[in-house]
Amino acid sequence: MEDLVKFVQDEFVTKKEFPKFSAGDTITVYYEIREGEKTRTQFFRGVVIQLRGTGASQTFTIRKMSGDVGVERIFPINLPTLQKIEVNKKGSVRRKRIFYFRELTGKKAKIREKRK
Structure with missing residues (x-):
């Protein structure tokens, strides 16, 4: 059954090319x-909290602060309305899912930039 699902996803789902990003990146x-x-284009800028899934069913969660309220949004990687993704900053974090980031406020909520 898994082979059939994978075959259908490979054949019929259109894949877009996006830059590589990981948890902690803005x-x-x-x-x-x-x-x-x-129709209009809207953007959502924030920190990637997690990447989940593989292949056509991959999703990523982004968190941003809107005033004092934290807003999270989950995007499927194969969303047809997704136009482009820009990587603004590469973050240096130790984990793949940074849910601890939700409780941090102020200076503690800063993520160090990855050294090149």
């Missing part, structure tokens, strides 16, 4: 919004 996601017959 990225900007540009996606299309439809309001009635009009």
Whole structure:
């Protein structure tokens, strides 16, 4: 059964090329919004909290602060309305899923930039 699902995903799901990113990176996601017959491009800039899944079913979660309120959004990597992803900063974190980041505030919520 898994082979059949993988075959269908490989054959029929269109794949887009996006830059490599991981947890701790600050990225900007540009996606299309439809309001009635009009479409516009909106962006969401934040820190990647987690990458989950593989292949066509991969998703990533982004967290940003909007005033004093934390906002998280989950994007499937194969979302048809996803236009582009920009990596703004590479973060240096020790874990793949940084859920501890939700409780941090102020200076503690800074993620060190990865050294080159």
